[in-house]
Amino acid sequence: MSGGWLAIAGLGPGDDMLVTPEVSAALGDATDVIGYVPYVARVPAREGLTLHPSDNRVEIDRANLAIDLARKGHRVVVVSSGDPGVFAMAAAVFEALEHGDPTRRDIDLRVLPGITAMLAASARAGAPLGHDFCAINLSDNLKPWPVIERRVRLAAQADFAMAFYNPRSRSRPEGFARVLDILREECADERPILFARAVSTPQEELRIVPLPQARADMADMRTMVIVGSSQTRIVPRPGAATSWLYTPRSLAMVP
């Protein structure tokens, strides 16, 4: 082992001011940084640091490389955007540890949390996740589509605000449209939908649309979608580009 360790770290949504000191310290001590190309590109090169960018959908290979290097004595950081525990690399590393040789579990391993996309998007818009909420990954790469539909429907019945990760990709453009249809079936009201694109980066764009007017093409691969609950409120701001959006802390009536 000779001092090797593995940290699975969240880089937050994009702005370096949202990277925790814990993550910065781990990156400063690392000998190796492993992750998806655009996330590794956020780590500045320096002497003594090997960058290992890899393509999407090779998460388990990446996890095994990280585990093996750390057990050989390297100081390894696996980077994810946002929080590593939310639809990101942490689960892939534990999957590799569960299914691989059990002796590898002697590894010195830490998960370093980060600002996940829904919290960054929520902060920019106001506080739409200020009451009970759920987070659903709309990608059906790793789960059957009917499970997604069922979860969205039950979440609407529970009157959760909802944060949708990966709402839309080129390979499955019709899924998110179907989710919007389900929401319109389950929610009779005009509740607001937040489309928050590339939050905390120079490409940031926010847009709030009432559910009846929401369209799937308002989201792309860099968009986080937050659906209000029945209680979510819009507070207009004179002269500002977007209104504030928030969900009150208190709920007087049974929905």
Add this chain to the structure above:
Amino acid sequence: MSGGWLAIAGLGPGDDMLVTPEVSAALGDATDVIGYVPYVARVPAREGLTLHPSDNRVEIDRANLAIDLARKGHRVVVVSSGDPGVFAMAAAVFEALEHGDPTRRDIDLRVLPGITAMLAASARAGAPLGHDFCAINLSDNLKPWPVIERRVRLAAQADFAMAFYNPRSRSRPEGFARVLDILREECADERPILFARAVSTPQEELRIVPLPQARADMADMRTMVIVGSSQTRIVPRPGAATSWLYTPRSLAMVP
């Protein structure tokens, strides 16, 4: 206005290494810090900074004080633990702005996200929130108890992992016991429950218990509870105090 602003900031779960540089910068520029006593106590006193600690359950008074000071030209930070948008002060400030004099909406206002308790707890245990999940505040101070029961039941039917904030307080010790009964009714399996107390502080304690053995008195006011989904896995570690807990990214079967 003369340069006044209001930042609603998340201090994270307790460790200063989990405070974002954005929040530290706002605290460094502030003239006034406002919040619940134990959170204000985390901000070091310095010349030119007025600390305004206040008691629990006066969130709207606190919000109005912050808005009024900022509009008089003060640089004000309202502090919450964790993330200010998750069961914390941001929603209270927008509530005050919605229901107060609309001219106050000219305020220079930012919400600065933080590491919320569920992400810190999840990171310490592994990655139990690695697939779809929900966050429910079990306090019935601000919502009727039947809504909580209904949400827990629907969340179990949706097979979400669940993060429970405020699971148990002295004033309502029976609520969480009732929630555990509902989970046992809805979930026939031995899924793991994580009790994560005071994460990232010297008092940190983690405990993983299968649902049939979970008891309400395993949680107190400083405990975050995470309930696994039907897919959540325990990975034993030889020689370690606690096993790793994670929810796989992929779901092969319809639950």
